[in-house]
Amino acid sequence: MGDVHELPRPRVATGHLAERIGQPVCFVGRVEKIHPTGKFFVLSDGEGKHTTVELSEPV
Structure with a gap:
């Protein structure tokens, strides 16, 4: 799998984040x-x- 920063990413709104x-x-x-x-x-x-995002490591 390629680097996550090089792959295309879909643009999503709050309603589609759970998917x-x-x-x-x-x-x-x-x-x-x-x-x-x-x-x-x-x-x-x-x-x-609004949506809450949880990261595996802090920013």
């Missing part, structure tokens, strides 16, 4: 909150819907 768990995606939106541990953050998409 892409564990897959690289392109999410256009804004960061609303970052948890103090750096492992969780809240994003909002262009429709104003």
Whole structure:
């Protein structure tokens, strides 16, 4: 498998993120909150819907 940064990624909104768990995606939106541990953050998409992202390692 190639480098994750070289492969094409589908652009998704909040409503479709659950279909892409564990897959690289392109999410256009804004960061609303970052948890103090750096492992969780809240994003909002262009429709104003929010989603929480959990990382395996902190940012």
